[in-house]
Amino acid sequence: METAHLLTDNHGHRLQQARELFFAHDALPEGLLPPLIAHSWQRCRRFGLSEIEQRVPGESLDRIALKTELERNRTLLLQSRPIMEHVYEQIRDSGSMVILADANGLLLETIGDADFVSRADRVSLVAGASWDENLRGTNAIGTALYEESAVAVLGAEHFLQHNGLLTCCASPIFGPDGRPIGVLDISGDSRSRQRHTLGLARLSASIVEKRLFEAVHTNDILVCFHHHADYLGSPKEGIAAVSADGQVIAINRNGTELLGIRQVDAVRRDFSIVFENSLAPLVDRLRHKPRSSCQVRVNGRNLHLQLRGELPALAIAGRVYDELPAQRTQRRTEAIATTPTKANLTLDTLNTGDMRLQAAIDRARRILGRDIPILIQGESGAGKEMFASAFHASGPRRDAPFVALNCASIPETLIESELFGYQGGAFTGARKEGAPGKILQAHGGTLFLDEIGDMPLNLQARLLRVLQERCVTPLGSTRALQVDISLVCATHRKLREEVARGAFREDLYYRLNGLAVTLPPLRERTDIRILVDKIATAEAGTAMDAPRFSEAALQTIEAYHWPGNIRQLFNAIRVAIALLDEGETLIEERHLPEELFESKADSPASRDESGAPAMPDGSLEEIGRHVAQRTLATVGGNISAAARQLGISRNTLYRKLGRL
Missing domain, CATH: 3.30.450 (Beta-Lactamase)
Known part of the structure; x- marks a missing residue:
């Protein structure tokens, strides 16, 4: 820790010297700045910028103009939003935000911690503001676009003095034709710099580029x-x-x-x-x-x-x-826009020993091939889309399309055309040949509507009519087309409560709720070690041995509260594998993302020598549940093996675990 502070102090001291030489004495601060930053400062001087400027011409677009730009960058937004959400799960509660800007440095969308967002507002780090280098001086977004490469701008490296409170890492996003079409940025407080942030921004931009290429x-x-x-x-x-x-x-x-x-x-x-x-x-x-x-x-x-x-x-x-x-x-x-189902992902492969997950799988398996909609409930990131995909791949429609739509990630003005499709010329900006909606794309297969609780009320009525009549009419058309779909929906909301407050149609709720299953959050699952091993094996591929985890790393993973659930675990393992040196196969604590250590401080006191939770001071029932959970963990989630080791029946073990 002292070394980190020393490095920060040294960096701050060099920047202070560099700013004094450049701005007060008009001298080049050679050796005190990264060359890329020094070149940017010189450009800003040629632009006629002053380091003490407070206001920027044309500070922010109004609501109508911003809406126009959002529509113009619709494809970029659609492909970037899921990745931005994944990135934010990695940096949540670190005083940071994730930003998407267009090819001109115009901020399109931001996701961030409330405390930092309010401070970012003071320097116009908000949607609708331009962070082009010739307006804002040296900054990660504008400079990354100019250089066409990933850039980190730390604290006082910003040209404008009042932007020194920021530490920003950005990577340009290149379109399928090789030209930059946007930039993904991670910004935070200059006093809380994080390792690997630039690498995370670069990796995230690469994933967006891949999604854009495949979509086009x-x-x-x-x-x-x-x-x-x-x-x-x-x-x-x-x-x-x-x-x-x-x-x-x-x-x-x-x-x-x-x-x-x-x-x-x-x-x-x-x-x-x-x-x-x-x-x-x-x-x-x-x-x-x-x-x-x-x-x-x-x-x-x-x-x-x-x-x-x-x-x-x-x-x-x-x-x-x-x-x-x-x-x-x-x-x-x-x-078109069909989400491919992994051939090896079925309900059987999802079952890794957790009792609550196994109960959900058993219930879902009973309705395979039947015309019964399924409603998957659970926290964000708990694996609802994975469960839906496995359900599709386990049934008779496995060779037909699996089409997914996240109702929360698409603006209300666009979701209707995405779901129902449109005829050519149906609205301004529509493709002349029209486009099939998700419902038609799923014909013969499965339509997965994620976050169905966020669907606007007016579209709920149209969806209900489609489900009742088995026909869909694209926007701008008068012709109804027959569709044959299996419907799977998911939500993190309590739909009964949404119905009670008038935010969700009661008739649609009962139409969707053919079978409801609830997925447990990761922090409550008993199969984390098995899940970690499966994810690491899949992520490593076939050309290398699957990475192993040290006991300390596994205990850190088990101790963490996982607010982002399986999605966050998947990302954490990907980061850990990416940080392995060539030929290295053992993942240790040093390879894990930093946010996993926020609950590390209190974990030793709450765990015994085996790494399992320490024996609770409570009732015999609580002690019995603890012993059952610990035994189940030691045998890798195998119910039969745990029951044999304890000398009890499977039903008794289920009762000990509180699952009956």
Whole structure:
């Protein structure tokens, strides 16, 4: 801790010297500033900015102008919001905020801790304000856009003096055509700098870029590649979009770097020229093995390659696969915005020994294949979408689309067109060819409506009519289209209470509530160690041994209260694996995200030598429950093994655990 303070003090002292040299004596502070910051200060001086400026011309857009910009950046917002939420779960309660800005530095959306947001308002770190470098001086958002690279601007490194209270890390977001279209920023108090923040911003921007690329090229073949097989599916993979006739339509920045070529040398060229292999044989090898990969030789190096997308609809070298045109059209419609279900994720694989989760799985399994809607309840991040996906993959509709829509993440003005679709020209900005809504995309499969409790009342009435009549009418159309869907909904709200206060339709509630299951929060689950092992094994891939966790690391994970639930655990394990050195397989406490240690201080006193909770001072019932939980944990959540070890029946063990 003393070393950290010393480093902070040294940094502050160097910045004070640098500012005095540059602003008071007009001298370059060589060796006192990162070169990138020094160059930015010089640009700001050329812009005519003064370091003591308090107000910025055109401080913030009004509500109508901001709404226009939000609509213009709709795709960027839709793909970025889930990632911003994930990032915020990582930094919650650290006095920070997550910011999305457009390609001009205009802040579009912010998520943050209330105490820091109120202070950020004083320097206009709010939606509608521009943080272009030529207006705000050196800052992470504007400077990252100028440099087209990830940037950290710490405290007094900001050009404007009154922005010195901020520490900001930002990474530009590049569109599928390789041009910057936005920036993701993590800002906080300059006195509470966090390690790894710049890396988190860079990783998050990469994930957004990947989502954008896949969303834009939904109807194309995606050729995913990397020199290491375990990086396939990660933000580090290269992706090329290829048309049905074998032409490369687009390639992401990772792809050009991996191939050692410029984007202009790849786009609008034949696949065989760019990848030195023919596409048709690769399709033959991979189209019947979803998510499998093969190895090819490109530029004298091995390249692991995976194909995703509409492989059966290819027409290459005069050869057309035997699929009718009508079938291809239907497949394209189903593919747009469809969330793919992981082939190995079923209700059986979700069952890792927790009693409450097993009860939910058993109840859901009983209605597989029946026309009964299921309502999944639980805290945010408890795994509701994962459960819905596993439910779909376990039933007879497993080979049909699984389409998800988060009702809370889309503005009220856009959710209607997203859900019901629209006809060409139905509203200003609509695509001339129109667009199918999520309901039509899910035809024959499963429609998952996440956070259904946040759906606007007027749309609840339309959804109810669709469920009753089994027909949907897109916006701007008078033609009703038949749909066949299995409906799964989820919410963290108590819908009965929402009905009572008039925020949710009672008739829709009873229509959705065919079977209700409740997922336990992570902090109450008894299978955390098994869950950690499964996530780490899946995240590590097949090309490396699954990482192991030290006992200290596992105890830290178990002691944490997990406000973000499984979503946060997943992210924490991803961060830990990412921080492993090459060849390292043991995850220790030093690899874990910092927020996991906020409850560490009081954990030793509450745990015995085995790492399980210490024996409580309470009733015999409480002691019995504790012994049952500890035994269950030691046998990896296996109910039968725990019952045998305790010398009691399974039913008695269930009662001890309070599950009957």
